[in-house]
Amino acid sequence: xxxxxxxxxxxxxxxxxxxxxxxxxxxxxxKLYDLAELFKVxxxxxxxxxxxxxxxxxxxxxxxxxxxxxxxxxxSHQLKILKQSKLVKSRREGKSVFxxxxxxxxxxxIAQGREHIEEL
Amino acid sequence: xxxxxxxxxxxxxxxxxxxxxxxxxxxxxxKLYDLAELFKVxxxxxxxxxxxxxxxxxxxxxxxxxxxxxxxxxxSHQLKILKQSKLVKSRREGKSVFxxxxxxxxxxxIAQGREHIEEL
DNA sequence: ATAACATATGAATAAATGTTCAAATGTTTA
DNA sequence: TAAACATTTGAACATTTATTCATATGTTAT
Numbered sequence: 001x002x003x004x005x006x007x008x009x010x011x012x013x014x015x016x017x018x019x020x021x022x023x024x025x026x027x028x029x030x031k032l033y034d035l036a037e038l039f040k041v042x043x044x045x046x047x048x049x050x051x052x053x054x055x056x057x058x059x060x061x062x063x064x065x066x067x068x069x070x071x072x073x074x075x076s077h078q079l080k081i082l083k084q085s086k087l088v089k090s091r092r093e094g095k096s097v098f099x100x101x102x103x104x105x106x107x108x109x110i111a112q113g114r115e116h117i118e119e120l
Numbered sequence: 121x122x123x124x125x126x127x128x129x130x131x132x133x134x135x136x137x138x139x140x141x142x143x144x145x146x147x148x149x150x151k152l153y154d155l156a157e158l159f160k161v162x163x164x165x166x167x168x169x170x171x172x173x174x175x176x177x178x179x180x181x182x183x184x185x186x187x188x189x190x191x192x193x194x195x196s197h198q199l200k201i202l203k204q205s206k207l208v209k210s211r212r213e214g215k216s217v218f219x220x221x222x223x224x225x226x227x228x229x230i231a232q233g234r235e236h237i238e239e240l
Numbered sequence: 241a242t243a244a245c246a247t248a249t250g251a252a253t254a255a256a257t258g259t260t261c262a263a264a265t266g267t268t269t270a
Numbered sequence: 271t272a273a274a275c276a277t278t279t280g281a282a283c284a285t286t287t288a289t290t291c292a293t294a295t296g297t298t299a300t
Binding site for chain 4: 044
């Protein structure tokens with residue numbers, strides 16, 4: 001049994017190799033945190049509904065509020081989160097602010113999620 | 121101004137059309153909830169780290185605990201969540217329980233997430 | 241400048257979530 | 271059967287989070 005091996009589950013397996021491969025491919029702590037933060041953004045049905053609206057059109061905050069039957073404040077708070085994670089972008093036009101999707105990953109990620117839950 | 125149009129942002133736009141298209145393409149409430157629940161699972165760095173280990177090998181609970189330097193109870197709780205959402209599957213072999221990825225969506229979804237955060 | 245509209249923000253509250261600890265369950269070996 | 275090992279589970283605690291309410295900021299028209 002090699003020096004770095006660890007007793008575990010009585011299997012006395014060589015963990016050296018696993019630990020090495022995992023530590024090579026595992027993103028660093030900051031990146032893992034960012035990744036989790038990104039998926040947290042998708043982990044709320046209000047934000048997903050907002051994204052589904054933006055799949056169809058560029059809309060202003062009060063249109064979103066009306067379409068989703070929620071207060072303008074609640075929508076605005078969620079849009080801020082979506083914007084911080086670069087999933088949506090905004091553009092001011094007079095008194096209104098129009099929001100739209102920032103890039104294509106949004107569609108891909110949600111599509112993969114749907115595929116997964118529909119396969120069950 | 122058509123009957124169903126709504127005053128919003130003083131734009132007096134035809135919301136009929138948007139509402140119609142959105143309601144056609146928006147998943148129903150249950151599916152939206154499931155979708156959000158799925159992404160919530162990805163929204164925790166401990167679970168993402170578990171998935172990264174499972175990218176490399178089928179491992180037992182105490183291997184995971186050791187590799188990630190966490191208690192086996194914490195790992196077990198998270199594995200339960202991953203299993204409930206069908207992202208991982210398990211197999212008992214003697215006293216140990218081995219976990220592995222359940223399907224390919226896990227890799228795709230995480231890959232898309234990484235692409236997104238690395239593009240910024 | 242003032243009023244009206246659209247959006248953003250901060251504080252507060254209620255609900256959800258991850259980890260720890262202790263104890264229970266399931267499996268193998270003596 | 272009893273003891274040892276691997277995993278699961280439930281309750282408790284601290285932290286995070288989504289919405290609401292009130293208010294502030296920014297823009298346009300009078």
